[in-house]
Amino acid sequence: MKKNIQDEIPEIIEDTVVDEVTQLQAQLEETERKYQRALADYQNLVRRTQQDAVRKAKLATKDFVVDLIQPLNHLSLAAGQLNDPGLNMVLTQLWQTLNMHGLAEIECLGKAFDAEVMEVVEITEKGKKVTKIVSPGYRLHGEVIQFAKVILD
Numbered sequence: 001m002k003k004n005i006q007d008e009i010p011e012i013i014e015d016t017v018v019d020e021v022t023q024l025q026a027q028l029e030e031t032e033r034k035y036q037r038a039l040a041d042y043q044n045l046v047r048r049t050q051q052d053a054v055r056k057a058k059l060a061t062k063d064f065v066v067d068l069i070q071p072l073n074h075l076s077l078a079a080g081q082l083n084d085p086g087l088n089m090v091l092t093q094l095w096q097t098l099n100m101h102g103l104a105e106i107e108c109l110g111k112a113f114d115a116e117v118m119e120v121v122e123i124t125e126k127g128k129k130v131t132k133i134v135s136p137g138y139r140l141h142g143e144v145i146q147f148a149k150v151i152l153d
Contacts, residue, residue, distance in 0.1 A: 058141040106137035119147045127152040
């Protein structure tokens, strides 16, 4: 039995609609993948921006603190020589305040040499352990801002 054109039209329309729906579903899936990638990129950007802002805020005072270190070291030496209780109290408070704001002295006396935080100014005998600190080193929020100058023995 021969089909007439009127019988074939619904099949042609149905095939075309099915093809278009399949094509649209593929486009929708691709758009969804692009959206998910863009959202992930945006979230990563927000996270990195926040981390950078926190890092910059922590290190904003770096130059100021670096400028204070030498006078504070000299004041500490003077306090040790004078042994004045009032001066010692003020100096202790000042160092405590700086410590609360992220400044920490690098501990190196009696330890093995560590090029990450120390500079050698003199080596005697074996040269394995730090026996004297010529100038203390400091970290600000974990970042070395002044290397410790040490003598190894």
